[in-house]
Amino acid sequence: MSEEMKADLELDLKGLLCPMPMVKVSQNIASVAVGGTIRAVATDPGSMADIPAWAKSTGNELISAEKIDGEFVFMVKRLK
Amino acid sequence: METFLNISAVYGVYLSISVFVIGMSWRTYQWATTPKSPVRLGMFPKPKTGAGRVLKMLKDTLIAPQSARIEPLMWAFAFAIHVAALGAFIGHGRLLHEFTPLVTWLGEDGMNTFAAWSGGTAGIVMLAAVVFWIARRTFGPFKQLSVPEDYLLLALLFGVIIMGDHMRFVGTIHAATYREWFQSLLVFKPEIPAEILGSSTGWSLGAHMLFTDLFLIYFPFSKLVHAVGAFSANLVRSE
Amino acid sequence: METQQMTTLVGVLDQKMNRQLKQYLDICARCAICKDACHQYVATQDFKYLPARRAELIRQIYKKYFTKTGEFVPALYEARDPDENLLDELYESTYACTGCRRCMYYCPFSIDTAWILSVAKAILIAAGKGNEMLGQLADAALFKSDNFEMFKDIIVDGFKDIEQQVKGLTGDPDAEIPVDKQGADILYVALAGAHSILPAAVIFHEAKVSWTLSYFEAANYGYFFGDAVKARKIADRFMDEAKRLGVKEVVITECGHAYRVAEIFHEAWSGEKHPFKVRHILEVIDEYITDGRIKVRPDAIKEPVTYHDPCQIGRNGGIFEQPRNIVRALASDFRDMTPNREQQWCCGGGGGLVAISEMDEFRIKSGTIKAEQIKATGARIIASPCENCRLQMEGLNDSMELGIEVKAIMDLVLEAMPLPGSFAKDASTD
Ligand code: HEM
Numbered sequence: 081m082s083e084e085m086k087a088d089l090e091l092d093l094k095g096l097l098c099p100m101p102m103v104k105v106s107q108n109i110a111s112v113a114v115g116g117t118i119r120a121v122a123t124d125p126g127s128m129a130d131i132p133a134w135a136k137s138t139g140n141e142l143i144s145a146e147k148i149d150g151e152f153v154f155m156v157k158r159l160k
Numbered sequence: 161m162e163t164f165l166n167i168s169a170v171y172g173v174y175l176s177i178s179v180f181v182i183g184m185s186w187r188t189y190q191w192a193t194t195p196k197s198p199v200r201l202g203m204f205p206k207p208k209t210g211a212g213r214v215l216k217m218l219k220d221t222l223i224a225p226q227s228a229r230i231e232p233l234m235w236a237f238a239f240a241i242h243v244a245a246l247g248a249f250i251g252h253g254r255l256l257h258e259f260t261p262l263v264t265w266l267g268e269d270g271m272n273t274f275a276a277w278s279g280g281t282a283g284i285v286m287l288a289a290v291v292f293w294i295a296r297r298t299f300g301p302f303k304q305l306s307v308p309e310d311y312l313l314l315a316l317l318f319g320v321i322i323m324g325d326h327m328r329f330v331g332t333i334h335a336a337t338y339r340e341w342f343q344s345l346l347v348f349k350p351e352i353p354a355e356i357l358g359s360s361t362g363w364s365l366g367a368h369m370l371f372t373d374l375f376l377i378y379f380p381f382s383k384l385v386h387a388v389g390a391f392s393a394n395l396v397r398s399e
Numbered sequence: 400m401e402t403q404q405m406t407t408l409v410g411v412l413d414q415k416m417n418r419q420l421k422q423y424l425d426i427c428a429r430c431a432i433c434k435d436a437c438h439q440y441v442a443t444q445d446f447k448y449l450p451a452r453r454a455e456l457i458r459q460i461y462k463k464y465f466t467k468t469g470e471f472v473p474a475l476y477e478a479r480d481p482d483e484n485l486l487d488e489l490y491e492s493t494y495a496c497t498g499c500r501r502c503m504y505y506c507p508f509s510i511d512t513a514w515i516l517s518v519a520k521a522i523l524i525a526a527g528k529g530n531e532m533l534g535q536l537a538d539a540a541l542f543k544s545d546n547f548e549m550f551k552d553i554i555v556d557g558f559k560d561i562e563q564q565v566k567g568l569t570g571d572p573d574a575e576i577p578v579d580k581q582g583a584d585i586l587y588v589a590l591a592g593a594h595s596i597l598p599a600a601v602i603f604h605e606a607k608v609s610w611t612l613s614y615f616e617a618a619n620y621g622y623f624f625g626d627a628v629k630a631r632k633i634a635d636r637f638m639d640e641a642k643r644l645g646v647k648e649v650v651i652t653e654c655g656h657a658y659r660v661a662e663i664f665h666e667a668w669s670g671e672k673h674p675f676k677v678r679h680i681l682e683v684i685d686e687y688i689t690d691g692r693i694k695v696r697p698d699a700i701k702e703p704v705t706y707h708d709p710c711q712i713g714r715n716g717g718i719f720e721q722p723r724n725i726v727r728a729l730a731s732d733f734r735d736m737t738p739n740r741e742q743q744w745c746c747g748g749g750g751g752l753v754a755i756s757e758m759d760e761f762r763i764k765s766g767t768i769k770a771e772q773i774k775a776t777g778a779r780i781i782a783s784p785c786e787n788c789r790l791q792m793e794g795l796n797d798s799m800e801l802g803i804e805v806k807a808i809m810d811l812v813l814e815a816m817p818l819p820g821s822f823a824k825d826a827s828t829d
């Protein structure tokens with residue numbers, strides 16, 4: 081489903097080691113408007129727990145977190 | 161001059177020594193009764209035994225080899241002034257009691273020459289170091305770090321040293337006369353010898369003592385409490 | 400600012416007061432000997448990064464509220480209130496500090512500026528001015544443990560992926576990444592990333608030790624953020640796990656601050672002694688190599704290699720020789736940097752700085768000295784255990800074109816181990 085949604089910002093986090101994928105999403109959330117979305121692609125499996133935990137604890141919305149062809153794809157929506 | 165000397169070289173001495181002793185004890189008591197940080201703040205490598213820690217602490221405090229490595233010039237002046245000050249302090253011991261064994265060994269004249277040389281050297285070294293410090297503080301790239309306290313202390317120190325040097329290099333009064341005055345303080349029957357009152361050097365003594373009094377009174381409330389704190393803080397380094 | 404808030408902030412200082420802090424605040428001679436110790440001051444010559452200046456901001460509050468002379472003659476000490484101006488200055492000076500404690504090494508009184516700044520962070524947090532990014536990362540870590548059921552399967556799935564690679568490398572179809580194993584000897588605490596799990600898993604497998612992997616990562620953004628309660632809770636996650644599993648020792652991954660938190664801070668924070676040892680993975684690997692429990696090819700790496708002592712592992716953690724032993728065991732040309740060990744220059748990447756994007760430019764600039772040091776060795780590979788150091792040195796490598804390869808020690812070990820799964824690779828490259 082995340083394939084169909086057009087994100088406001090695409091982040092390529094491939095090759096980054098944890099916790100850097102979470103750090104990058106966090107650093108970039110301010111650059112989309114409230115209600116906007118970020119689509120991030122990471123390769124480190126640790127991000128599957130880190131990014132959702134970050135989204136929930138900061139009060140943003142995790143629309144999806146999926147493993148697609150060995151990559152981890154996230155859709156995050158800025159809520160505040 | 162008599163009133164001035166009474167203030168600075170009699171009552172001032174009693175007052176400043178009391179404030180200094182009580183103040184420093186209070187400071188030390190405050191430190192000792194504040195609970196220690198539960199976190200160990202030591203750094204590595206550290207000595208394994210208690211004796212090793214104490215030795216390292218003494219080395220770090222008395223020689224500060226690390227500081228010597230990073231800023232040799234500053235270290236040299238700091239080391240010089242502290243050693244010269246210690247030397248001068250010991251030299252002032254002559255006011256308490258003549259160093260009899262030295263006199264027997266060197267003879268009366270020999271002793272006076274030795275005192276003139278050692279005291280003179282200490283006086284000049286201290287003066288040079290204080291001037292260096294004032295300059296480094298005032299013109300160094302980090303001058304914004306200095307606060308009025310730093311200049312106040314250096315000014316007082318400068319006063320103590322310059323007047324002390326004046327007494328030594330310009331004044332004509334010898335240690336025996338000063339000893340008379342100092343001894344009278346010790347037995348709480350203060351009296352200023354006529355030779356001092358009758359000489360213009362009396363003013364130098366008055367000023368030397370005034371600066372010294374103020375320096376000692378301010379000491380416990382200033383950063384100079386490092387004289388005690390340096391030892392315990394350096395001990396924490398290998399905790 | 401309201402007096403109410405200032406009273407609160409002074410209260411924080413009071414609450415954090417202890418003997419060492421009080422002495423540090425009382426005795427600093429403002430001699431500025433520490434200035435040339437700090438890589439940030441040396442690289443920028445900016446007053447706000449002079450170590451004694453950073454501490455001076457706390458001293459100004461201390462003088463005004465905790466000493467009579469400062470209360471009555473504030474001008475003498477430039478004593479002042481913790482108002483907005485002071486807090487803004489404090490923020491810049493405090494969150495920039497990497498906590499390397501090189502200034503403490505050179506100070507004639509061994510004043511621990513980083514310790515004074517840990518109190519500064521508590522004051523900033525109480526004023527609502529803690530660094531937002533570091534705070535978020537700390538909260539995310541706690542969210543994971545507070546809602547553990549939500550994450551458990553995801554975490555374990557991640558481990559299973561890595562387990563496949565372990566099987567491949569070791570050539571052992573039964574190789575595993577044990578999790579939650581009661582009575583294991585070792586609880587290994589890694590980072591969330593696979594890179595810190597895979598090599599250790601292979602090494603433990605080859606050394607045939609009884610181990611288990613923690614669910615949680617060792618990284619501790621609560622510590623960088625400066626909230627001792629959160630930092631303790633983040634470390635509690637695996638410390639409690641270790642107690643529950645009854646392990647003999649907790650082994651922390653290469654990461655620098657995580658080791659110091661586990662080995663030095665946690666017992667003080669929790670007020671109880673650990674019923675197990677805490678060791679760094681490189682201590683363990685060095686022991687395995689010395690005892691012959693794992694083999695490394697002695698000249699696996701022929702290019703010149705140098706080693707960077709991470710501050711939290713070297714000067715502040717006491718591990719100097721083990722990593723060098725390991726590198727020497729597998730590389731034929733090892734070159735130390737000058738200065739090294741306890742005098743080593745901070746690379747500039749500590750203190751959580753790599754997570755703060757506003758500081759990127761400053762952080763790279765502050766690594767100038769490190770870059771020069773690396774260049775001077777002529778090494779092609781720089782080995783360093785700490786994740787933050789490696790990120791920083793990769794940054795330096797890119798921006799200053801050092802042409803080096805930045806490597807974790809565990810990765811070098813993995814490359815140098817004669818593993819069935821890596822034979823094919825060796826054969827093709829030799
Ligand atoms: C034993 C260990 C000590 C060490 C490592 C030490 C170190 C230092 C240092 C580094 C300074 C530099 C200040 C500057 O740049 O202005 C200094 C200043 C000074 N110290 Fe010490 N000190 C020690 C003990 C003492 C003692 C025992 C005394 C006196 C009783 C003393 C008196 C002074 C004075 C008068 C200054 C100059 C004050 C000023 O700069 O404003 N120190 N000391």
Ligand code: SF4
Nearest residue numbers: 427428430431433506
């Ligand atoms: S070296 Fe130590 S005493 Fe000197 S200014 Fe720095 S912190 Fe203060």
Ligand code: SF4
Nearest residue numbers: 437496497499500502
């Ligand atoms: S701990 Fe390191 S970064 Fe912080 S002030 Fe001291 S030398 Fe500078």
